[in-house]
Amino acid sequence: FSHALSSLDKADLVTSDRRHLLHPQHHPSDSADPFVWVHGDGVFLTDIDGRRVIDGLSGMWNVSLGHGRRELVDAATRQLSRLAFSTAYAGATHPPAIALADRLAGLVPPSIHAFYFTSGGGEATDSSIRTARYYWRALGKSAKTTVIARELSYHGSTLGAASATGVAEFSEVFGPRLPGFHHIASPYPYRFTSAPGDRRSIGEAAADLLEEAIVRIGPHNVAAFIAEPIQGGGGGIIVPTDDYFPRIRAICDRYDVLLIADEVITGFGRTGRWFGLDHWGVRPDIMQFAKGITSGYIPLGGMGVSERIKSVLDGAPPERRWWHGYTNSAHPVACAVALETIRVLDEEGLVERAARQGARLLQHLRNALADHPNVGDIRGQGLLVGLELVADRPSKERFAASDAIGERVRRELLKRGLYTRVLPDIICLAPPLVTPEQVIDQIADIVVTSIEAVL
Ligand code: PLP
Numbered sequence: 001f002s003h004a005l006s007s008l009d010k011a012d013l014v015t016s017d018r019r020h021l022l023h024p025q026h027h028p029s030d031s032a033d034p035f036v037w038v039h040g041d042g043v044f045l046t047d048i049d050g051r052r053v054i055d056g057l058s059g060m061w062n063v064s065l066g067h068g069r070r071e072l073v074d075a076a077t078r079q080l081s082r083l084a085f086s087t088a089y090a091g092a093t094h095p096p097a098i099a100l101a102d103r104l105a106g107l108v109p110p111s112i113h114a115f116y117f118t119s120g121g122g123e124a125t126d127s128s129i130r131t132a133r134y135y136w137r138a139l140g141k142s143a144k145t146t147v148i149a150r151e152l153s154y155h156g157s158t159l160g161a162a163s164a165t166g167v168a169e170f171s172e173v174f175g176p177r178l179p180g181f182h183h184i185a186s187p188y189p190y191r192f193t194s195a196p197g198d199r200r201s202i203g204e205a206a207a208d209l210l211e212e213a214i215v216r217i218g219p220h221n222v223a224a225f226i227a228e229p230i231q232g233g234g235g236g237i238i239v240p241t242d243d244y245f246p247r248i249r250a251i252c253d254r255y256d257v258l259l260i261a262d263e264v265i266t267g268f269g270r271t272g273r274w275f276g277l278d279h280w281g282v283r284p285d286i287m288q289f290a291k292g293i294t295s296g297y298i299p300l301g302g303m304g305v306s307e308r309i310k311s312v313l314d315g316a317p318p319e320r321r322w323w324h325g326y327t328n329s330a331h332p333v334a335c336a337v338a339l340e341t342i343r344v345l346d347e348e349g350l351v352e353r354a355a356r357q358g359a360r361l362l363q364h365l366r367n368a369l370a371d372h373p374n375v376g377d378i379r380g381q382g383l384l385v386g387l388e389l390v391a392d393r394p395s396k397e398r399f400a401a402s403d404a405i406g407e408r409v410r411r412e413l414l415k416r417g418l419y420t421r422v423l424p425d426i427i428c429l430a431p432p433l434v435t436p437e438q439v440i441d442q443i444a445d446i447v448v449t450s451i452e453a454v455l
Contacts, residue, residue: 040067056420062296075340096335111283121290122156152235203241229276236426237386268292272355272382364444
């Protein structure tokens, strides 16, 4: 394979791309001069012109083992040769799915007991929500259907997941969200403001918004609360304070509301623990995942449910069964790659490594930028780091959208060899968990010099 392709090839590809390809969150202005990625090795991506840059976002927050891992390719090809597809419907099953569910059971928080597999995170969100509603209905509480989520959350683009997503733009252009979804404020330590005189901590005040919402809507109407342990794609890396999730758990218990943890980004070691909620010892009723479970080598997502939920599914009469399923549920090749991903994460100690490397990255950024007048906040957990740029530090005032600061910084980062996302003025860093120390330092240096060049 050669990536020394001519620029004519690129021009042809781009013309064809513009004509026939719709991209996620499509807009032609995004692709004025698109990167045409043709090769990946370790933490580097190379484009068709031969430019090699650091993959600062692990693909799309998923390629945690880096590019070109032979073990994952071998795991996929072995399973493809043996049995490329087998359904898990109608009494059928197969060893990779069984082995994966078994392995996960020993890895997840102890409240989670049985697993269902999808092709990605959005399907996982819909599966969780439908399961929460099914559960209450099966227990005779069929009014419990409302799902409470948070502003600045991202849960996916299927209709249910987009309705749970708390970024208004993702729904407005398509018309209303589905009924039965309600949003409360994000526990955003940098920007959360309590009422004057409120003596609660930010975490307590933010968690109490859930209680207020449940009481207002009526506990008999609320099925579940869904939350990313650390908000990612919607909010730009928002790490709650330590008191937030324990209080959320207590509120969910008080009102019989299921807690759904959306671990699509935070799962599988990204934050320095196997799962995000592990940082606070909080046990969800449903936990959904995707992305890092296969290091992005093949699509797989899913959810785990508690023993209580599984027993309700198991106890239903056949005609009232959990009527939910996808053709690609528990795809054997994806399950085989997931098992291998987990083996590598475990054997190479990459979860602990993410904690160490993340701390190094944060420290480096803080040392260099803590006093910069346009750096409002530097935050993160493990290798999930966000740097919020502001027009004015004392007032935390944001840049005007027309300044396009985030986009200018993104281009500067790229020019200096770092590919990542800036949402819209928050630089998101989530490099592969295998990123060597010197590349971690290089990432920090590029961020510092790029900010200094633009601002
Ligand atoms: N949930 C979270 C927290 C995510 O970050 C994402 C995607 O970024 C999703 C769900 C949706 O996953 P997918 O794009 O695989 O449908």
